[in-house]
Amino acid sequence: MSYGLLKGKKGIIFGALNEQSIAWKVAERCHEEGAEFILSNAPIALRMGELNGLAEKTGSEIIGADATSTEDLEKLFDAAVAKFGKIDFILHSIGMSVNVRKGKHYTEMNYDWLEKGWDISAVSFHKVMRTAWEKDCMNEWGSILALSYIAAQRTFPDYNDMSDNKAYLESIARTFGYYWGERKVRVNTVSQSPTVTTAGSGVKGFGGFLGYAEDMSPLGNASALECADYCVTMFSDLTKKVTMQNLFHDGGFSNTGVSQKVINKYDVE
Numbered sequence: 001m002s003y004g005l006l007k008g009k010k011g012i013i014f015g016a017l018n019e020q021s022i023a024w025k026v027a028e029r030c031h032e033e034g035a036e037f038i039l040s041n042a043p044i045a046l047r048m049g050e051l052n053g054l055a056e057k058t059g060s061e062i063i064g065a066d067a068t069s070t071e072d073l074e075k076l077f078d079a080a081v082a083k084f085g086k087i088d089f090i091l092h093s094i095g096m097s098v099n100v101r102k103g104k105h106y107t108e109m110n111y112d113w114l115e116k117g118w119d120i121s122a123v124s125f126h127k128v129m130r131t132a133w134e135k136d137c138m139n140e141w142g143s144i145l146a147l148s149y150i151a152a153q154r155t156f157p158d159y160n161d162m163s164d165n166k167a168y169l170e171s172i173a174r175t176f177g178y179y180w181g182e183r184k185v186r187v188n189t190v191s192q193s194p195t196v197t198t199a200g201s202g203v204k205g206f207g208g209f210l211g212y213a214e215d216m217s218p219l220g221n222a223s224a225l226e227c228a229d230y231c232v233t234m235f236s237d238l239t240k241k242v243t244m245q246n247l248f249h250d251g252g253f254s255n256t257g258v259s260q261k262v263i264n265k266y267d268v269e
């Protein structure tokens with residue numbers, strides 16, 4: 001169902017890899033709501049070619065950029081300004097940990113891999129915002145969002161250094177969000193339920209995370225499509241004064257101590 005919430009709005013969406021990607025669903029929903037945008041991903045991800053289908057469906061241009069490269073980001077934002085003039089929204093839906101990918105235990109962390117994952121998953125959010133800031137290319141009442149996970153606040157075994165990356169990411173949203181206030185632009189992170197995607201499924205024991213979160217959330221886990229709906233509201237004019245927040249979109253998981261479903265699993269006299 002479309003409400004025309006993003007009619008006339010222009011943006012950049014980072015991180016759609018395949019149909020499961022949260023960014024993919026966000027792009028589909030933004031298109032349905034009347035937005036125009038550029039799709040961006042790392043050049044290596046573009047080689048798979050899956051993004052072409054989404055670009056066609058949403059009438060979008062694809063521009064590759066490694067989000068850790070300020071040079072790539074400059075080119076991308078120059079192209080966005082040439083195409084749209086100032087823009088209204090940015091989605092940062094990017095994450096990768098080499099330690100997670102290679103199964104390196106947190107207690108035996110490889111620090112070179114840590115730095116790479118930190119740069120991709122957290123610092124890139126600063127780089128994206130700094131590029132937009134220096135080009136002064138956000139319209140007033142624009143909205144910038146990144147995707148986070150509750151492992152930033154609480155420990156989840158095997159989420160590994162991504163926990164630390166998410167804590168850093170959320171801090172960047174608060175700190176840079178303060179300065180963006182001067183330009184009437186809001187910055188937030190959406191802390192999403194575990195979701196079956198390429199990045200999500202890479203975490204060891206992901207099926208357990210998913211089932212436990214489902215049982216612990218009064219409304220059940222939020223799907224990628226539901227996350228996309230929420231992102232649409234955050235890009236719309238209905239949320240103008242929400243900024244510097246980490247917004248839980250998790251069916252109530254974050255505020256539940258224990259659920260009856262979980263109690264029943266242990267209460268077996």
Ligand code: NAI
Pocket residue numbers: 014015016017018020021022023041042045065066067068092093094095096120147148149191192193194195196197198199200201
């Ligand atoms: P995904 O694997 O579909 O998306 C991750 C994206 O990051 C991919 O498109 C990948 O190409 C991109 N990427 C990696 N390195 C990059 C680089 N150097 N430059 C530009 N892009 C790069 O997985 P998903 O789940 O859609 O992830 C999107 C965001 O949502 C991530 O920040 C993730 O941590 C977050 N998130 C995911 C949850 C889940 O359970 N799947 C839960 C909460 C948050």
